[in-house]
Amino acid sequence: MNKDLIGNLDFEKINAKLFDFLDHSPVPFFAVKNMKTALQEAGFTELYESARWQLEAGGAYFVTRNDSALIAFRIPRKDFTGFQIMASHCDSPVFKIKPNADITVENKYVKLNVEKYGGALYASWLDRPLSAAGRVVVETEDGIEAKLVNIDRDLLIIPNLAIHFNRQVNEGYKFNVQKDMLPLLGEISDFSGGQQESLGERPDVDTARSQGDKPKDRFLRLIAKEAGVRPDQILDTDLYLYSRTRACHVGMENEYIVSGRLDDLQCAFSSLQGILLAEPSGSVAVHCVFDNEEVGSGSKQGAGGTFLYDVLHRINASLGRREEDYLRAVASSFMVSADNAHAVHPDHPDKSDPTNRPYMNEGIVIKYNASQKYVTDAVSGAIFRALCKKAGVPCQTFTNRSNLAGGSTLGNIAQGQVSLNAVDIGLAQLAMHSACETAGARDTAFLVEAARVFFSGSVENTGDGKYNLRF
Numbered sequence: 470m471n472k473d474l475i476g477n478l479d480f481e482k483i484n485a486k487l488f489d490f491l492d493h494s495p496v497p498f499f500a501v502k503n504m505k506t507a508l509q510e511a512g513f514t515e516l517y518e519s520a521r522w523q524l525e526a527g528g529a530y531f532v533t534r535n536d537s538a539l540i541a542f543r544i545p546r547k548d549f550t551g552f553q554i555m556a557s558h559c560d561s562p563v564f565k566i567k568p569n570a571d572i573t574v575e576n577k578y579v580k581l582n583v584e585k586y587g588g589a590l591y592a593s594w595l596d597r598p599l600s601a602a603g604r605v606v607v608e609t610e611d612g613i614e615a616k617l618v619n620i621d622r623d624l625l626i627i628p629n630l631a632i633h634f635n636r637q638v639n640e641g642y643k644f645n646v647q648k649d650m651l652p653l654l655g656e657i658s659d660f661s662g663g664q665q666e667s668l669g670e671r672p673d674v675d676t677a678r679s680q681g682d683k684p685k686d687r688f689l690r691l692i693a694k695e696a697g698v699r700p701d702q703i704l705d706t707d708l709y710l711y712s713r714t715r716a717c718h719v720g721m722e723n724e725y726i727v728s729g730r731l732d733d734l735q736c737a738f739s740s741l742q743g744i745l746l747a748e749p750s751g752s753v754a755v756h757c758v759f760d761n762e763e764v765g766s767g768s769k770q771g772a773g774g775t776f777l778y779d780v781l782h783r784i785n786a787s788l789g790r791r792e793e794d795y796l797r798a799v800a801s802s803f804m805v806s807a808d809n810a811h812a813v814h815p816d817h818p819d820k821s822d823p824t825n826r827p828y829m830n831e832g833i834v835i836k837y838n839a840s841q842k843y844v845t846d847a848v849s850g851a852i853f854r855a856l857c858k859k860a861g862v863p864c865q866t867f868t869n870r871s872n873l874a875g876g877s878t879l880g881n882i883a884q885g886q887v888s889l890n891a892v893d894i895g896l897a898q899l900a901m902h903s904a905c906e907t908a909g910a911r912d913t914a915f916l917v918e919a920a921r922v923f924f925s926g927s928v929e930n931t932g933d934g935k936y937n938l939r940f
Contacts, residue, residue, distance in 0.1 A: 483742070483914045484726060488716035490738050491728045495602040495711035497537040497760050498617050500559040500734060504741055504758065505531065508541050511745050518779070524787040532780060536604065536615060537760040538770035540780045541741075543924070545749040547788050550927045551801035552781060552889075554755040555743065555920055556772065557736040557808060558762035558879055561729070562587030562902045564594070564650060566601060566708040570688050573657060580651045581625070581688060583710060587763030591644040593903040594712070598623035599652055603708035607698050618695040623713050625652035652710060654688060712904040724830060724910050731906040733762070735896055736807035739913055743920020751939055752802070753784060754924035762808070762879050772879035778886040802889045803852060803928040806844060806880025807916070809908070810834035810867045810895035825868045827897040829909030832863030833916055836878075836893040843893035844880040852928060852938065853892045859940040860922040862915040865897075890928070890936075 494500035508531045509515065516522055516532040524530065524544060531541035537559065564583040572580050581601075602619040627650055632638055644650060686700070692708065693700040716728035737758045744756040761771035768774055785795040812829045813821045827834045835850055836843040845853075857864040869875035880893045896916060898908040926940035 478914045478917055480911055480914045483917055484718070484910055486742070487726070487735065487738050487913050488728070491716040491730060491734055494559070494730065494734055495600070495619060496563070496709050497559040498604050498707075499602065499619065500737065501533055501537055501539045501758070502617060504539055504541075504737070505533065507741060507745065513541060522783050522787045524784060526788070534774075534776050535760065535768075535770040536617075538776055539756075539758045540776065541744060541756040542780070542784065543744065543747070543749045543754045544784065544788070545751060545753070547790070549753050549798065550751040550929055551753070551798045551803070552755050553749070553752045553924055553926065553928070554757055554777070554802065554804040554889075555740040555923065556757040556759065556777070556804060556806050556879060556883060557740055558733045558759045558766075558772070559737050560587070560760050560763050561732060561734075562589035562763050564589070564646075564652075564710045566603075566688075566706070566710065568706070569686065571654070571686050572651065577657050579654045579657060579687070581654055583646070583651060585646050585650075586709065588902055590900070590903045591646070591650060593900070593905060594650065594710075595627050595629045597626070597904065598713040599625040599627065599710050600713055601625065601692075601708050602711055603706065605692060605696050605698070605703050605708075606705045607696065607702040608704055613704060616696045616698070618692055618708075620691065620695055625654060625710065627652045714905050718910060719907070720910075725907050726910050726913075727905060727907050729904050729906065731896075731898055731908050732809040732901050733807070733895075735809060735898075735908060735913060736916065739896075739916035740807060740920050742917045744924050746917070746921040747924035749925055751927035751929075755781075756924075759879055759883075766879050766882045772883040773885060775886060777883060781887060799887065799889050801928060801930040803849070803923075804844075804880065804883065804887075804889055804891035805853065805920075805923060806878055806883070806891055806893045808878040808880075808893070808895050809898050809901065810836055811901060812897035812899050812909075814899060820870065820873070822868045822870050825866045827865045827867050829897045829899070829907075830911040831897070831909070832865050832912065833857060833919060834865055834867045834895050834897050836867045836895060838869065838875060841881055842875055842877040844884060844891040845893050848934060848936075849890050849892035852890065852936065853894060855938050856923055856926075856940055857919055859926075860919045862919050864894075867895075867897075 513529040513531050526547045529543045533539045563586050565586045567582040570581040600620045604615050712729040719725045740756050759772045761768045766772040813826045837845050896912040900906045929937040
């Protein structure tokens with residue numbers, strides 16, 4: 470497998486880059502930071518939404534919003550045909566650390582108060598090393614400034630309850646996030662304490678423990694140290710737990726990859742590599758990575774916000790084109806909504822559709838849903854199949870079983886802002902929304918090559934249902 474090539478891409482080298490990206494992108498802020506670095510090294514110019522844009526044909530640019538969403542684009546010429554957009558997301562189901570997070574238990578332990586973000590598989594977070602990363606907003610002489618922090622060491626753990634105290638746990642257990650999913654930070658002997666937890670069955674301990682001086686927030690002090698500021702400078706935080714398990718290969722022939730956040734950093738990484746390798750000729754290549762897909766995409770940095778709409782309009786206006794030119798360009802544009810897909814599970818093959826059964830390492834998955842959870846239709850599906858054929862990469866299909874409800878993704882939500890032909894695709898994986906997911910070692914390179922060809926080409930609308938494909 471290591472000697473295999475797709476186009477000019479080596480599977481092993483692509484996966485090594487992917488692993489580095491995954492390991493250094495514990496939360497969306499760092500994923501965006503790492504993409505910015507790669508784009509800057511490739512000669513892309515950073516833009517700011519608050520500044521005037523002066524774009525040029527032949528230029529390559531990127532802009533971020535909220536430090537957690539990013540759009541990069543390359544302009545081949547002023548009279549471009551349309552926009553070739555690949556959209557993915559950089560957030561994953563995790564646990565967000567609440568304000569005033571410290572909780573003391575039995576005057577002995579210190580744990581952190583958290584809440585769920587998205588639909589995580591809770592059990593996968595237990596009994597594994599965790600840490601915290603995100604951003605802090607600090608007070609400055611002129612206002613405020615956001616700083617990224619990552620406590621890059623094994624810091625936290627969410628310990629399981631021993632089977633001796635719950636003999637029926639293997640027969641099914643309903644997790645209570647407030648009770649079962651609070652990570653252990655340390656012992657009280659090493660801390661000044663924290664907020665008190667009410668233990669209904671031990672009121673005497675609770676009363677005794679609540680006496681004395683108000684405890685200090687040692688977790689905040691740890692975060693301040695990582696940020697290089699004083700605790701009193703921190704005005705607010707966006708901090709999350711993350712799994713410390715590093716990306717790796719598994720399988721007899723290293724045929725699988727295992728990591729947290731494959732959904733959807735695997736697609737975001739592939740799209741990034743595609744635009745870096747592409748040679749746009751007729752249309753503007755647009756690499757778009759949203760935040761907050763796992764909680765509905767309704768934020769300003771999500772697919773339901775105006776980020777993509779604003780950027781496309783500003784590209785058009787900055788080049789001196791009229792509004793009608795923009796509308797014509799959108800009609801000759803195409804979006805690939807790239808978000809991972811479910812592979813047939815080896816222990817539960819009955820959960821998959823009888824005739825549409827994607828497997829890892831067998832190519833890019835085109836996703837269909839009659840209720841428009843996915844945007845793929847016959848036209849967009851056909852365009853993407855033609856793209857894969859041109860790129861020389863395999864593709865396969867996914868639909869849910871007709872008696873099982875499936876999830877949704879960002880494609881149909883983004884359509885509310887910019888309506889254009891679009892297809893939903895992904896890479897086949899197991900254990901979606903687990904702290905540690907599994908995918909195929911060949912598939913990332915397939916999507917990188919498809920993205921390269923896609924960003925280099927155009928989809929020209931010559932009438933409703935008629936398109937010239939220039940790949």
